[in-house]
Amino acid sequence: MTSVVFVHGTGVRAKSYEKSFARVVSGLGRVRADIRVVRCLWGERHGASLGLDGVSIPVRAKGRGVGGDELLDEDDPLAVWALLEVDPLAELREFAAAAKARRGQGVRAGFAPGRQDPWQVVAGTARGLSLEAVTGGGGSLDALVSDLAPHLGTAGGRVAQEISRSLGGTPPADGIEPIAARAVYALAVQRAEGPHGDEEPLAVDGADRDTVVGALTAQLGGAGRGGFAARAAKGVAVRALNSYLSPLSSLAHTFRGGITKGSVPASGDILRYQVRGAGVRAAIREAVRAEIASGGGPVVLLAHSLGGIACVDLLAEPDPPAGVDLLVTVGSQAPFLYELDALTALRRGEPLPGAFPRWINVYDEQDLLGFVGEKVFPDRVTDLRVNTRQPFPRAHTSYFAHQRLYELLAPELPK
Structure with missing residues (x-):
């Protein structure tokens, strides 16, 4: 043998x-x-x-970092996933900002008093997401489902909270389903890797990731596919990354001790x-x-x-x-x-x-x-x-x- x-x-x-x-x-x-x-x-x-428990790491007292100028390629879905690795809710926040801007331009919400806010319907669905549809397929997909399942409820609840808080009362808009699904997935991965990122990154094949995201998207009422919708949220992801880059350097300095110890x-x-x-x-x-x-x-x-x-x-x-x-x-x-x-x-x-x-x-x-x-x-x-x-x-x-x-x-x- x-x-x-x-x-x-x-x-x-x-x-x-x-x-x-x-x-x-x-x-x-x-x-x-x-x-x-x-x-x-x-x-x-x-x-x-770190044999001396990190005493060599300087403590930053004050000052701000300078953000980068590099832009996201809006045609590259991997760049969007790279963004969500850093901030799982970035796309969702930019989507909400665009929805609020439409309201500011006079676009009415379009639903009658007493009728349930459609965003709350989406939020409610996010709280009840499951991975049952992709369970039992075998191989690496089952391993991913096993890693994510304990954290899906918390991740869905966090996304539901963000949808209710930032989109409630705004006019309906297309494209929320894949964005919310990616946010839930990214949050679940983040939690599976430990609260401080101290676990080894999950080994995840892109096809398995897309299968899971596709199942979540379908449950939320969108197209049941894991890839990116043709136009939905393309610009959202671009704006999200470009607005996020600026504070990164400052945040890195603020949390330098934890980052350094975690990377040792x-x-x-x-x-x-x-x-x-x-x-x-x-x-x-x-x-x-x-x-x-x-x-x-x-x-x-x-x-x-x-x-x-x-x-x-x-x-x-x-x-x-x-x-x-x-x-x-x-x-x-x-x-x-x-x-x-x-x-x-x-x-x-x-x-x-x-x-x-x-x-x-x-x-x-x-x-x-x-x-x-x-x-x-x-x-x-x-x-x-x-x-x-x-x-x-x-x-x-x-x-x-x-x-x-x-x-x-x-x-x-x-x-």
């Missing part, structure tokens, strides 16, 4: 590793029943932490690896040694992000672990670091060692931390492109929720 040693990337600790591990087990199990997935959790022992596992692991990476490589070596000693079949290293860098460094050492048949890097920076002459065991200009195993490198064009290797190491690396349909940075954490990844790997894994 082929053993796949799953090596995680930066910022991952035991709880989030187990969730990713389960996704890999499920994903590979659907395409190759003969695969055994093996743990390699290095983050608990060799990951970064991800950014700190990278920095720590540069000077303390031997421990990570030793953990991978031991996982491979244990599998070889067990007398099983071929061994594959499946490594994400920083884990991929560590695997390349390990396999390029003078005494690499024996028995690795295939290296699969996912969302990896190893080719980029080679160009920078920043790999530990391989200098720029040096070829991969002759004993280096076959290497498959998976990337998503939306993942700004995923690089390609075929031109860096000609005839030694095969690049496979996937499309999770997620904006960055979620594109970097969603590979293992994307079933197409496993379908591409299935014929490549040794038997």
Whole structure:
């Protein structure tokens, strides 16, 4: 039986590793029943932490930041999702502002006294949203539903409150359903990731996200599809992002302590690896040694992000672990670091060692931390492109929720 040693990337600790591990087990199990997935959790022992509880972080007393000037491409739905990652209610607020502007221009609400405000009908529906229509489909969609279901009621209630508060009494307007559905989804994701964003970002495939949003949109009375309506809210999203950019720098300074502490596992692991990476490589070596000693079949290293860098460094050492048949890097920076002459065991200009195993490198064009290797190491690396349909940075954490990844790997894994 082929053993796949799953090596995680930066910022991952035991709880989030187990969730990713389960996704890999499920994903590979659907395409190759003969695969055994093996743990390699290095983050608990060799990951970064603030040993002095963040006393090095300065406290900002006063002053304001300067906002950016970059505009959102209104034809890019990923840019809208990137906005909702930051502020789930941004679209809804801009929609309400446009509705109030219409009222200010003399457009009447158009419903008789005593008749229920149509916005309250929408708000009431938002409070009762469910994921029943997309439950039981199997695979990554079920995993997403399981993650979101405990938070859907709270998210729907928050969106209902915003609709009642900001739209009550304003004239009817088309397009609220997909906007409200996206807001509910984004809030549910935010809550699932912890009140301070201290959980690893959910791994979500764009197709699963659109399926969930489509089901919520349909319940709200709109078109039952997950994509963006042709014209509804296009300009809304543009205005929302451009109005939101200005205070971002100031907010970042205000909450710098929490932001810095929250980012330590991800950014700190990278920095720590540069000077303390031997421990990570030793953990991978031991996982491979244990599998070889067990007398099983071929061994594959499946490594994400920083884990991929560590695997390349390990396999390029003078005494690499024996028995690795295939290296699969996912969302990896190893080719980029080679160009920078920043790999530990391989200098720029040096070829991969002759004993280096076959290497498959998976990337998503939306993942700004995923690089390609075929031109860096000609005839030694095969690049496979996937499309999770997620904006960055979620594109970097969603590979293992994307079933197409496993379908591409299935014929490549040794038997």
